Amino acid sequence: MYLIHRITHEGDRARKLLGTKDDKTRLLSIGWGTLTGEEKKKLAEAAKQGREVYRIAVKEVGKEGLSGHRAWFLFNFLSLREGDTVIVPSPNEVSIYKVKGKPVSHIDTYDLGFVVEVESIEEGISRKDYITGELHKKLKFKGSNLVLHGDLKEDVEEVIDHYRKKIKVSNKVLQTKIKLIEVVQDYIENSLTDITFEKLIKEYFKNVGADKVTIPAKNVKMPSNEFIADVDVKAVFEKIKIMIYVQAKLHKGISNLDGVKQLVEYQVEKDEDSNNYQVIKWLINTGEVIENAENEPLDNGIRIIQGKEFAEMLVESGFNFNEESFN
Numbered sequence: 001m002y003l004i005h006r007i008t009h010e011g012d013r014a015r016k017l018l019g020t021k022d023d024k025t026r027l028l029s030i031g032w033g034t035l036t037g038e039e040k041k042k043l044a045e046a047a048k049q050g051r052e053v054y055r056i057a058v059k060e061v062g063k064e065g066l067s068g069h070r071a072w073f074l075f076n077f078l079s080l081r082e083g084d085t086v087i088v089p090s091p092n093e094v095s096i097y098k099v100k101g102k103p104v105s106h107i108d109t110y111d112l113g114f115v116v117e118v119e120s121i122e123e124g125i126s127r128k129d130y131i132t133g134e135l136h137k138k139l140k141f142k143g144s145n146l147v148l149h150g151d152l153k154e155d156v157e158e159v160i161d162h163y164r165k166k167i168k169v170s171n172k173v174l175q176t177k178i179k180l181i182e183v184v185q186d187y188i189e190n191s192l193t194d195i196t197f198e199k200l201i202k203e204y205f206k207n208v209g210a211d212k213v214t215i216p217a218k219n220v221k222m223p224s225n226e227f228i229a230d231v232d233v234k235a236v237f238e239k240i241k242i243m244i245y246v247q248a249k250l251h252k253g254i255s256n257l258d259g260v261k262q263l264v265e266y267q268v269e270k271d272e273d274s275n276n277y278q279v280i281k282w283l284i285n286t287g288e289v290i291e292n293a294e295n296e297p298l299d300n301g302i303r304i305i306q307g308k309e310f311a312e313m314l315v316e317s318g319f320n321f322n323e324e325s326f327n
Contacts (some may be wrong), residue, residue: 001084002148002156003076004138005030013110018088021120028086028097029106030077030144032113035063040105040113047078054078073144078103080116087148087156089139094131095123096160122163128178129168130159142304177315184321185311189252189286197250198232201284201310205235205244207319212236230262236277243277251287263302284310 007014009031017027035043039061046057058071066074080086084099097118106115125131131139135155138146148156162168192200198215205213218230233246247263263281281302283289288306305313314321 001080002087002153003080003084003145004087004089004141004148005077005145006089006143008144010110010112013108014112017112017115018118021123026097026118026120027106027115028088028118029112029115030074031111032063032066032074033106033108033111035061035113037105039063043074044078044103044105044114047075051075069143074114076145076147077114077116085121085153085156086118087139089127092127093123094125094127094139094159096121096125096156122160125159125163129170130163132169132174135159140309180315181308181311184314185286185308188250188311192250194248194250197286198248200314201233201246201248202235204310204314204317204319205233208317209237210235210244211238231281241277242280244280244282246282246284249283249285249287251285253287254289286310 005028007018007029010029014029017029019026032040042057042061043054046054054075055071058066080099080103082099082101086097086099088095088097098121100117100119103114103116106112127136127139133155135148135152138148138152188197188200202213202215213233213235215233216231218232230247231245232248233244235244235246237243245263263283283302283304283306285304285306289304
């Protein structure tokens, strides 16, 4: 198995367990330290027997929070075996490890319930210099982990080979694209207002083929009255019967999950425009979501587009950058 596994939970402690090349024992970890010894054993044994047995075991354990995406992230980790390859991403790099054994229960004062011993294949691989294409997209996945299939396995081996041979993917086209993304991101962050940012998102959807794009009025209160339960942009794709609801946040630095809460609270069934459409919810945030919060949007069916990702989407879509689009 080839697995992308993100270190977000108990980050400092998890990175200490993983250690460096000089350490004799290196442990890759996942959460669920709150499980009892019997619960850990039950889940680990069930994972060996396959998805259906594991699904039943999760229900029997009945642990709060152990459901949906979180339960399957743990399943992926418990399914690791000796010889498997794990790709651990960080903001600008990836490190690749080979699994040395099976995941085992871990007792810690921190919330880390399982570990597996690994050894280094290659570490500190620059993402921009050695990773491109579909693997580059998969590394943006915000969940705890992701199993790679098909050609992506060969892509990982190619990254290892190219890194050892110092064969970089950089070229004039790629460098131009990166610079353009930086320029667009800088302009969005420093020149737009909340209103013009929403208009830019509207123009983006029109550019990628939406049949109707609107910026609704913001007048729906959440039950708590602490936030406004609204969406900033609605995009309708008539032929495929999809409606995308967007909450836009023109932020810098680390942001909380208010945008997610607003999307969760927005009542789709009360929106007559959504009849007969599949509704998809996006949070477009020019900043970054708070650490360790990535799973919450996943569990609510919300896609987070953060940092420079929207600027990259604009560039990759062939967006027409003119003055009208930004103002």
